């Protein structure tokens with residue numbers, strides 16, 4: 042029930058204009074993903090993978106598991122992987138990222154792109170990621186998250202009052218989401234020319 046609006050929108054109208062929205066931030070996304078220190082054979086998880094916009098920035102020798110709740114976003118992603126010959130290294134599955142069916146300490150890396158602002162409960166989803174990433178593993182967040190002391194824009198709170206529990210939130214705070222987890226923020230870069238988005242590199246210890 043909690044994901045009903047998200048499922049409706051990501052399975053109907055969003056996939057039509059999504060590629061046009063993603064195009065302007067493509068180079069910024071790639072720059073953020075490059076903060077990850079990939080090694081041959083690494084396992085990477087992408088919760089809320091959507092139609093796979095992160096995948097082109099990931100080396101071919103990394104094994105990727107992307108999960109999402111939207112059949113349409115996953116379907117487009119699978120088609121793109123096949124077209125670009127990436128379907129051997131990347132597996133896309135339907136799964137709720139708040140209840141991952143992977144064992145503890147399975148992955149070396151995680152990419153959370155435009156996901157923590159969208160998922161219903163960002164704290165639960167983040168705990169799941171911390172659970173499945175190995176100690177020493179890296180977690181890359183590419184999103185609009187506030188830091189302690191940041192003041193949300195004038196329109197952010199009214200927009201959030203309407204949208205946050207059924208679609209997306211623009212007032213979530215990184216510090217609240219990661220609180221109590223064995224992670225450290227290693228580096229933050231701008232995720233677009235205005236700095237609305239950020240690339241944030243975390244390490245699990």
Ligand SMILES: C[S@@+](CC[C@H](N)C(=O)[O-])C[C@H]1O[C@@H](n2cnc3c(N)ncnc32)[C@H](O)[C@@H]1O
Pocket residue numbers: 044047051063088089090091092093094095108109110111114136137138139153154155156159160161
């Ligand atoms: C804004 S899109 C981002 C897609 C992709 N990560 C990107 O950067 O282009 C958010 C995605 O999160 C997915 N999503 C939302 N809640 C989810 C959940 N609980 N589990 C898995 N995926 C979820 C949506 O279906 C959607 O595809």
